[in-house]
Amino acid sequence: MQKNTITSTGLLLAALLFPLGSFAQQAPATADVRDLASSPRWLTTKVYIEGxxxxxxxxxxxGVVGISTWDPERNRYExxxxxxxxxxxxxxxGGYFFVTGDNKTHILIPDIGPTKTVIRKLETLNRSEFTYSREVPRDMAANNPLVRIYVxxxxxxxxVNTTPAITPH
Structure with a gap:
């Protein structure tokens, strides 16, 4: 129950801090969160800076490169x-993830770790590509200016075999 309260609070704060209307581009209307399940694992193939x-x-x-797994039925990622x-x-x-009903925002809520909530703009989601963008310090160095990266x-x-730390329930 406490996890649900924390998750709900995080989502509410995310909605207040990052209103959906503030994003310039829209994810395609055909995006479907279930497409994350079309592949058991996804590989980061490119990262580029806006422009x-x-x-x-x-x-x-x-920090954003690797293999990822997504379970839309349980809203879990690793x-x-x-x-x-x-x-x-x-x-x-690893933790919970959500895609907003308009398919524009992808929100991560890690189970543990230093970051509480990560809000990403959903750029492309289909059976052959999953791309998000977010603002981060250039080269992920704390005092650098912010840039928008596309992953x-x-x-x-x-x-490469992956062994999940999260066990399905």
């Missing part, structure tokens, strides 16, 4: 390192 989609800057943003398959759960890499994922078909 420079031709330049991949994944190396500058390792992130993994792409090279080892090790879970990022203990550092905020592109495609279904993962590689051989």
């Amino acid at each position: 420079a989609p031709q330049t991949d800057v994944k190396a500058n943003y390792p 992130f993994f390192y792409a090279d080892t398959g090790e879970s990022k759960y203990n550092n905020g890499g 592109v994922h495609t279904p993962y078909t590689g051989t």
Whole structure:
């Protein structure tokens, strides 16, 4: 019950701090949260800064790069390192997620870790691509100016095994 109260409070704060009308672009009307389940795992294939989609800057943003799993039926997610398959759960890499009813905003609420809520703009969501954007300090360095990064994922078909820290109930 306490988890539901914390989750509800986080979502309310997110809605107040980031009103949906403040985003300039809209996610396509065909986006469907169930498309996250079309692949058991998604791989970050590109990260770019707004205005420079031709330049991949994944190396500058390792915290957003990896393999991810999404369970729309339970609203649960978990992130993994792409090279080892090790879970990022203990550092905020797992918890609850929500996509707003208008399919414009993707909200993460980690179970544990230093970050309480992450709000991301849903750019593309279909069976072959999942892309979100969000503002972060350039190169994820605390005192740098904010930039909008776009994080592109495609279904993962590689051989790295991932072992979830989150167990389905």
